[in-house]
Amino acid sequence: MDRRSFLLASSKVAALSLGLTLAGSLQGERIVAAEPKFKAYPFTLGVASGDPLPDGVVLWTRLAPDPLNGGGMPQHDVPVRWEIATDETFRNVVRRGVEFARAELAHSVHVEVEGLEPDRIYYYQFKAGSEISPVGRTKTLPAFNADVAKLSFAFASCQHYEEGYFSAYRHLSKEELDVVFHLGDYIYEYGASDNKVRRHNGPEIMTLADYRNRYALYKSDSDLQAAHAAFPWVVVGDDHEVENNYAGLIPEKDQPLEPFVARRAAAYKAYYEHMPLRRSSLPQGPNIQLYRRISYGTLAQFHVLDTRQYRDDQANGDGTKPPTPESTDPKRTILGTKQEKWLLDGLEQSKARWNVLAQQVFFSKRDFKAGAEEGYSMDAWDGYAANRDRILDFVTKTDIANLVVLTGDVHSHWANEILSDFNNPDSARLGVEFVGTSITSGGDGVDRNSSDHTVLAENPHIKFVNRQRGYVRCTVTPDQWQADYRVLPYVSRPDAEIFTRISFQVKHGNPELLTISDSLVTTS
Template sequence: MSDPNVPLSGRLTRRAVLLGGAAAFGATALGGSAVANALAMPGAGVRKLADPFTLGVASGDPLPEGVVLWTRLAPEPTNDDGLGGMPEKVVPVQWEVATDEKFSDVVQSGEAQAAPELGHSVHVELEGLQPGAEYFYRFKAQDAISSVGRTRTAPAAGSLGELTMCFASCAHYGEGYFTAYKRMAEDEPHLILHLGDYQYEYAASDDDVRKVLGPETRTLANYRQRHAQYKTDPDLQLAHATAPWVVVWDDHETENNWADEIPEKPDDGFLDRREAAFQAYYENMPLRSTSKPSGIDLQLYRRLSWGSLVNFHMLDTRQYRSDQACGDGVQPGCDDREDPNRSLTGAEQEKWLVDGFNSTSARWDVLGQQVFFSKIDLTPGSEEGYNMDAWDGYVANRDRIADAMADSAVRNGVVLTGDVHRHWAAEIKRTHDDPDSPAVGTELVTTSITSGGDGSDDTNDDVLAENPHVKYYANRRGYVRTKFTESQLTADYRTVAKVSEEDAPAKTAKTFVVEDGNPALNPA
């Protein structure tokens, strides 16, 4: 097993991840020619077959005895046809898992089939690993060796210990560099959550920092090409190779502000678009086969445990929701938002979540989801205005979940949120209209990776003054780094100086501590 006292940055280096496992660590179980094959990169000689591992590697959805390993073969990743330069045939892909980055102790190996029907993606669902353990993995296809990824299994039930987890959302390729992903990887988290808007559907804009390829995504070829362009980014590849990810989508993986079978604007072809987007999402994410799409449906909400320390309830707030009330957007005077029949989760997912609350024995119960959960008046002055695309547009559904969080077996309720391209922190109140109402949970909202550009130092004082349960706001890009222990949750709001320039520095702009048994946000 790797020495835990040696930092990952000194072991699984950026060069090792991006150059390839055999080139960086030496050839072992994959054959004596592996070094020569891995070194045959552009400018380092000629390879008979172009490198099919241009999109990197990833892992996800860790369980105590296993994890999903992912890659997708694409020697010409951004081709307009979405096929990545692959032939219309099944290609065998070998994989191996080791306890060390040099692959001197290979514990599992096997072969998967990369089929054109799934974009030549590979999803290996490992079993039989040790709980709470670090592993390294890589792939081989037709004499090419992938980069090396590090992953980790979840601890066994009953374990508390500690968890360092980063979460992120909203990465628009055209609006900046993915430096926040690199900084996240440098934090060496055990786990990364992505809360949606992993990619954006829009065509290129004249204002883009980086050129987006292809038209607005509507077809399977379009979505495959767009995902591939994102996956070629070295900082995103590094973050994927550093830790297992748990992903859920928001709207832009398909189309802005879609709701169940209703598009943002009238569109007779929306269900075909949704089906194509869902398939491409599965093909490009480290998801289990339980999330393999069936037509216009994909099972994404699910529950994962990190020992007895954290239960992650990962929500899908798009596929089952009622249409946005009052024409969407921030709306004043919208009574329809209080209709008890309106739902963001749908009845079945709401029941699943409440059942999870009632049966939990975890120290922390965490909702990984997309849109602002706490009530927030976004219109300064006497008039109130609420975002109809967020939980404020589905008040009864939100209040039932907040009540369940307070009245169930949940010991510490935490909601993680993306979507809004700003850092926020809030205390979830049982009755938001009463400032003295007790808090029933804590909401941590991450800003975007790039969406919205560099941002500003605006403090948004008017909105904060009208929402006393909201304790923090910042308009810079970045992510949130958390540390869970049995006694407290620490949340570091990380910000990147600029996304319009490559490799900008990052800092911790604000830190909050939430003590076990008390959902108050305490500045550190």
């Protein structure tokens, strides 16, 4: 059944079974019989949109009148009306329909809207019974072959609820952006801790009900809701959506396989239920399809990677270790064979000006030890160096233009030049890596810590580090890429202002990081 037929059928089923008269707008110009009743306002988790295309976007919400206690919904499906318009007042509604909030999916709603105009702002909202959701704003992508003058986006990651307020998202929601990328650690699985800024709801999460309640806690945050309502998001998970530093089907700590597989299945299901993802990402047991491509006309192609679900186990027992035959094994993979081939095929076929890997863990070589001693993170690409070498060899061989890697995970800002041979600082530069700090994870942070001097000295391709909270805002044109590292002085209180710590530019055809402003230098 095609999409149009599906929507038509859904609307007819809803009309016949519940006596709905599908006329007028969500503002009340319709008659509803046998409307669902709620014990409290059901749109407590806000609205979101995501995975935009030139002709459509995913709209999301979840009915949850009692969000922290399972949602508070009856165990049956509920029809939810949706509308999308070109104006905030909904005078020019261009698409509308009915989608069911499915009990089996925690009464979440995922609407895959089609038939929209490319590169255009739209507004959307939902109605269930007599209750109306907040209004969300979204934007479609330019046409696939469109010559685009500019793209503005931000990327973020790592939002540990207990370690601070999501003030960064309040500021992000006020930026002028086309899209937001979230690179993982949307929630943290840990149990409640004392002496934290805020408190998790319960012990470490293990079951589907646990994960649902934890997502509800995070998504109840008004700053996070504002950022979701302002722009379409492209999301991908890392480790804490399931368990810290898990690798494929291997948990962090030794434990039987079967309970971890069940935990991963529950975690992925809850992730899908709370994200604006397409049905192609609906989990199948402990598996979820998250790697995909987003093309912004001919300006940029984003290869959104999953570096967690298909990887080999961390070498050398994880941690920070010197290289060993295990970590340098040429067969090791962080992407898995299928995803690696998908990535290389996509890079080879790309006609985009900028080729972007949006992914989770530190890509560039990063030696933490001074002198001849070496120490690398076994959880990052350094623990899977052969996989990184295969990608860089391919980039060199096929002359891929303007490679940019976007990274989260490490709770700090970094800016790196990607070399063809990280062991030779004079080797060719192939691209750049922008690493974004956390929203809250790590607490207030500092500009730099005592170990950063060593890391910068040992890794001349690393040009910048900062350990405050925030996100990275990027402005892309055919001629240059600018990355603004946005930081907050603290997250332990909710009133922090934001400023740009440093800005880098990269010119088309020349993968060199050029500092264009540095607030530390300017204010000193």
